[in-house]
Amino acid sequence: MKAGLLAALCLLAAPEARPDGPTLQVSGAGTRTVVLQSGLGDDAQVWDALRPLLERHYRVVRIDRPGYGASAPTTAPRDPCTVADETRDRLVQAGIAPPWLLVGHSLGGLYQYVFARRHPVETGGLVLLDPTHPAHWATMQQEAPGLATALRAMRTLAFSDTARAEFDAQAACLDSLDERAPLHRPTRILVSDRPGPLENAHYRAMLGRLRLDWLRRLDSPGLQVVWDSGHYLQREVPQDVADAIDAVAREAVAP
Structure with missing residues (x-):
């Protein structure tokens, strides 16, 4: 679950925040909107290498969830459904119209998947980067108990309060999702x-x-393995990620 500006085109807005919700950082000149959701412990800066590749063609929304970056902590639940609904509500309040192209890394990938399940009509497509599977933590505890023990120690000693809350709630609402059929939205999984x-x-x-089970849940042509890459694909291979977003945008219904 574990950096520029295109001065003529980039319309960088000041972060928009509310006390109990996420902060949006909006830039770019396109008509389609790409929404970037970071993983556990990461703020919006994790997308700094990718953002300049997108701003010429898209409006780019980077999110600081409560407790990260410019966003104040919250006492609201940190389960994926709450995070997804907070993000959707904030986009609407900011006047950013759907459909949205949802991009998520690691735990942020799980959040974007839940977003798409809960708000499919407003989801134009998905790009998931090393996404956290809904059953990841439960399966790890059963099949890789040594690593699970090490992760519990990291949770206690190294995680922030916000990261601990997100980690603990990562599967809290998932049984409420209707997953009887694949989610039919243009998708790429890197x-x-x-x-x-x-x-x-x-x-x-x-x-x-x-990873293979994602293909049962999503209408994806397959997994794109990025050879000799580490977990932070958006930093190591930002052009590959941008190409995947372009592919999804071509398949998505125009706004």
């Missing part, structure tokens, strides 16, 4: 190839199965 420092063979095998 996955990394280079193992993390703690990832053993048991974990990689588990991860491989969970």
Whole structure:
């Protein structure tokens, strides 16, 4: 679950925040809107390498969830459904009309998937980067218990209060989703190839199965493995990510 400006085209707006919700950072000159959702512990700056590649063609919305970057912490639940609905409500309040192209990294990928399930008509398409599978934590505890123990220790010693709340609630609402049929929205799923420092063979095998299960849940042509890449695809291979967004945009219904 674990950097520019195009002065003639980039219409960078000041962050828009509310005390109990996410902050939006809006830039770019396009008519289509790309919404970037970061992973656990990351603020909007994690997209700095990708953003300049998008701003010529899209309006780009980067999100700081409550407790990250420019957003104040919140006492509201941190389950994926709440995060998705907060994001949707904030986009509407900011006057940013759907359909939206949703891009999510890691836990942010799970949040964008839940967003699309809960608001499919407003979702133009999905690009998921090493997305956290809905059953990731439960499966890890069963099949990679050593790594799960190490992650629990990191949660206690290294996570912020916000990250702990998100980690603990990552599966809290998922049984409310209707997943009887695949989500029929243009989708690309990019996955990394280079193992993390703690990832053993048991974990990689588990991860491989969970990655393939995304194809059951989403209308995707397959997994795009980005060879010799680490978890932060948007930093290491931003052009690959931009190309995937372009592909989804071509398939999505125009706003």
